[in-house]
Amino acid sequence: MTPVKISIAASAASLLLLLVVFELIRGRRLKERYALLWILTGVVLLVLSAWRGGLNTIAGWLGVSTYPPAILFAVATLFVIVVLLYYSTVLSQLADQNTLLAQRLALLEERAAQKSPGEKSGAVKEPAVPDGE
């Protein structure tokens, strides 16, 4: 059976995760789109932590009779892997979009320089970060 202390501690940790995620969204430091997986993680972990019978049953199905909380650990790990994988795809998409933006900006600058020859040296050659003293 799952020790009561572990159930309490794991429930508290899951609640804390949910609270932190909500606050991050509210402060606009996390977009809803990227928060849904974390919320799902928090809710699943909270259910498994608080619903002791359920955790024991699932542990029974998987043949983990000696220490059911191991299931909590396994589920948490699984979710972390999924979140990481998802973020990798998001990161890849961002990298592609970043390339596209840089190209568009460079092409626009070239066109702007063509239109106003007086500023061409400044518009094109200007370094991204001004040189210090």
Next chain:
Amino acid sequence: MKGSGRTVAIVPAHNEAGAIAGVVDAIRAFDPSFDVVVVDDGSTDGTASVAASRGAAVVALPYNLGIGGAVQTGFKYALGHGYDLAVRLDGDGQHDPAELPKLLGPIERGEADIVTGSRFAIAGGYRPPLARRIGITWFARLVSLLTRQKVTDTTSGFQALNRRGIALFAGDYPNDYPEVEATVLVFKHRLRLVEVPVEMREREHGESSITFLRSVYYMLKVTLALFVAMARKYAIPEEEDAGR
């Protein structure tokens, strides 16, 4: 093309090469003094060049931002060019410019900052398929409850806005199904939103390509966004907000 005291029609479009010419022409036919800006949301079918050939200003996004990002680009354009009034019509032709006087009326009379055309404000109007109807009803009820104002069509993109409305949305606009969350945004910023009944045409091109799983995802996401938006603190804009 630039002017003050003038109106701009914002038309977001994603792969609407077949419909966009008709939309631009219909707006022009309704009122030749309207400037039309088509925000091309990363189309691959030549939507931008078709729109430009009809005399619309075209803002072509380098890649697909999604409807919210595209529409907000239009509001930024309107704010930056100093328009006092903006109307928004979708690029697929479902919004009929002939209905625009209904939207513009409350703004011209100073009764509203933002007016939304609703398909459901009158009974017996538009009947969408069941799955869509469930989502639409859910959001209409939830938004009405949160904003303590009866809202019947939270996903309508048929809108007219005065300068305060333009400034608000230019500075802050949500992304997927943006109109739902935007309603709460308007409420939290204490702008006046009015719904008027309008008729909409069936979409001329393409299907609403939303699968069941995606709609569940959007429902969850937008519902979460609604509650978060309610929990946020917002600045109440003064008479003239410079925006961003």
